[in-house]
Amino acid sequence: MYKISEFAKLTGLSKETLRYYAEVKLLEPAYIDPKNNYRYYDDGSYFLAILLVKLRSLGFTIQEMISVMEDESFENLDSLLRQKRNKIMLEIEERQLQMKAINEFLLSGEEESK
Known part of the structure; x- marks a missing residue:
């Protein structure tokens, strides 16, 4: 103990x-x-x-x-881990779209200043 x-x-x-x-x-x-x-x-x-x-x-x-x-058998754990992984994958995709939008916005600002 x-x-x-x-x-x-x-x-x-x-x-x-x-x-x-x-x-x-x-x-x-x-x-x-x-x-x-x-x-x-x-x-x-x-x-x-x-x-x-x-x-x-x-x-x-x-x-x-x-x-x-x-859930003492931990049967639910596999399902919860898969759900968590899917949620993270969606968040990554959303962040990548945000990065793309930021990059495009920065590029448009650079082109206007030329």
Whole structure:
């Protein structure tokens, strides 16, 4: 079992983030000591925390991460990852169109100044 400070160092999540994740039922401690309210995490918590770190780095929202964690079989994860990828691809296409429009606008300004 790991105290919250040890677990924070192990996972790269701050103590505040771990407390928030527990509050929203995203990642709850494996055990809370009733005497002093110290939070303890176990190896299973570590796996889930690393998954959450990865999902966050992929742009998942808190609500999306909750959806993944509620589906303990992780069957939904593949679908969510594909949706996220498609959304990013659309955003890239939109940005490329914006870049093209900016370049065209810059070129038209250069031609007028000649």
